[in-house]
Amino acid sequence: MSEPATSxxxxxxxxxxFAGMLLGGYFLPDIVNFVAQFSPWLAVGVxxxxxxxxxxxxxxxARYQRRHER
Structure with missing residues (x-):
């Protein structure tokens, strides 16, 4: 019975x-280009x-799932 809630x-x-990765990946080039104006090494770090x-x-x-699996 807990299967649907888990799914x-x-x-x-x-x-x-996925949405966070997609949004971050979309804005990442703009952020890196902005930071690169100050330091290219900082842009690489970003x-x-x-x-x-x-x-x-x-x-x-994964850590959360392992803890709440019991």
């Missing part, structure tokens, strides 16, 4: 993560932080 929660989380943030979100989601 719904998973779908909502996946949709939010790009790296975006990629790491994607993995960080997936890591947090």
């Amino acid at each position: 719904r929660s998973t779908l909502i989380a996946a949709a939010l993560i 790009g790296i932080l975006f990629v790491l943030a994607v993995f960080f979100v997936f890591w947090l989601r």
Whole structure:
């Protein structure tokens, strides 16, 4: 009986993560170009932080699922 609630929660989380990645990826070039006016190294750092943030979100989601699986 808890299967539909779990599936719904998973779908909502996946949709939010995907929307965040899509929105971040859409604005990332503009942000990097703006930051590159001040420092190209800082612009590289912004790009790296975006990629790491994607993995960080997936890591947090997996950790949450493991804790609430019991």
